[in-house]
Amino acid sequence: MTTSKNWTNHAISKIAADFQRSADTHLIKLELPSISGIDIYLKDESTHPTGSLKHRLARSLFLYSICNGWVGPETTIIESSSGSTAVSEAYFARLLNLPFIAVVPKRTAAKKIEQIEFYGGKAHFVEHSDQIYAESKRLAKELNGHYMDQFTYAEKATDWRGNNNIANSIFEQMAMEEHKIPSWIVMSAGTGGTSATIGRFIRYQQHNTQLCVVDPENSVFHQFYQTGDTAITSNVGSKIEGIGRPRVEPSFIPGVIDEMRSIPDAASIATIHWLKNIIGRKVGASTGTNLYGALQLASEMKTKGQRGSIVTLLCDSGERYLDTYYNSEWIKQNIGNLEGYPKKLQEFEVSGLLTA
Numbered sequence: 532m533t534t535s536k537n538w539t540n541h542a543i544s545k546i547a548a549d550f551q552r553s554a555d556t557h558l559i560k561l562e563l564p565s566i567s568g569i570d571i572y573l574k575d576e577s578t579h580p581t582g583s584l585k586h587r588l589a590r591s592l593f594l595y596s597i598c599n600g601w602v603g604p605e606t607t608i609i610e611s612s613s614g615s616t617a618v619s620e621a622y623f624a625r626l627l628n629l630p631f632i633a634v635v636p637k638r639t640a641a642k643k644i645e646q647i648e649f650y651g652g653k654a655h656f657v658e659h660s661d662q663i664y665a666e667s668k669r670l671a672k673e674l675n676g677h678y679m680d681q682f683t684y685a686e687k688a689t690d691w692r693g694n695n696n697i698a699n700s701i702f703e704q705m706a707m708e709e710h711k712i713p714s715w716i717v718m719s720a721g722t723g724g725t726s727a728t729i730g731r732f733i734r735y736q737q738h739n740t741q742l743c744v745v746d747p748e749n750s751v752f753h754q755f756y757q758t759g760d761t762a763i764t765s766n767v768g769s770k771i772e773g774i775g776r777p778r779v780e781p782s783f784i785p786g787v788i789d790e791m792r793s794i795p796d797a798a799s800i801a802t803i804h805w806l807k808n809i810i811g812r813k814v815g816a817s818t819g820t821n822l823y824g825a826l827q828l829a830s831e832m833k834t835k836g837q838r839g840s841i842v843t844l845l846c847d848s849g850e851r852y853l854d855t856y857y858n859s860e861w862i863k864q865n866i867g868n869l870e871g872y873p874k875k876l877q878e879f880e881v882s883g884l885l886t887a
């Protein structure tokens with residue numbers, strides 16, 4: 532069945548007008564005197580209307596599916612998600628008057644479920660994060676709907692050459708800084724779509740920037756990067772919501788990555804609490820993973836006597852996670868002892884060096 536051209540034009544116009552009404556996100560420079568000469572920036576993706584970097588992806592996925600003729604005026608949209616993408620897709624589904632169902636793991640932050648429902652979407656729960664794919668496919672078949680499948684299409688749907696993608700925006704916003712071309716951009720991977728966009732853009736623009744991808748515990752991306760084995764799986768889900776996957780996602784593109792690092796979950800959590808004292812705001816745990824990687828790189832640059840800039844992403848706000856990452860009882864039960872990371876971060880603030 533082909534979708535009517537009228538509806539397609541109407542849907543694209545609605546998304547375009549919504550984009551026209553939107554502003555870009557801020558690039559925040561951290562004040563860290565102990566690493567003078569090395570500047571760290573956070574691209575604050577929490578300020579999108581739906582609160583995370585996934586607003587960009589949701590817009591791209593809707594445009595891609597509509598232009599491919601996969602979505603029409605009656606199509607139920609189904610998505611597998613750890614929550615953030617689903618919140619953003621629920622927003623665009625509402626904009627187009629389409630029913631939306633998110634297939635999410637049971638442990639997803641309650642605040643995200645509330646937001647999905649606020650935008651008129653429904654949450655459909657599965658026990659473990661590795662069950663979201665099959666259940667989404669099954670539901671799409673049963674309801675004759677469309678499975679958006681961010682894990683397959685994230686890297687395809689985003690226009691990596693430019694068109695105001697996140698990489699384009701970062702380089703434009705750096706234009707008047709002391710070190711305009713970052714030495715490093717640091718990003719974690721959920722679908723791998725954002726790191727693919729950034730890595731491709733760096734190469735296409737021939738920038739002298741390296742891409743470092745940071746991975747949390749229980750994720751297979753780092754091991755895949757080292758071994759090339761696409762069949763690796765993990766039966767324990769990532770505890771850092773939004774990033775780290777139990778299988779190698781099709782949108783994860785290793786060839787654009789210059790370096791990968793594993794970041795302990797305790798370091799990610801300690802970093803978000805440390806950052807609160809630097810910027811006065813709470814952020815999500817994936818931002819902690821990103822920033823801890825950036826601080827490691829800054830410390831190494833300092834040791835080598837290098838100067839330059841490092842950009843990483845503030846993926847979403849901590850207000851979504853008050854009952855988990857900002858609840859000391861939850862941290863004790865799920866992450867355990869933060870193993871001295873708060874102390875390492877305090878020392879970094881004084882010396883600019885992060886001990887291993």
Ligand SMILES: Cc1ncc(COP(=O)(O)O)c(C=O)c1O
Nearest residue numbers: 615720721722723725773817846
């Ligand atoms: C909070 C958060 N941070 C980071 C990411 C990773 O982004 P990507 O899917 O582009 O790899 C996600 C993805 O869901 C996320 O929800």
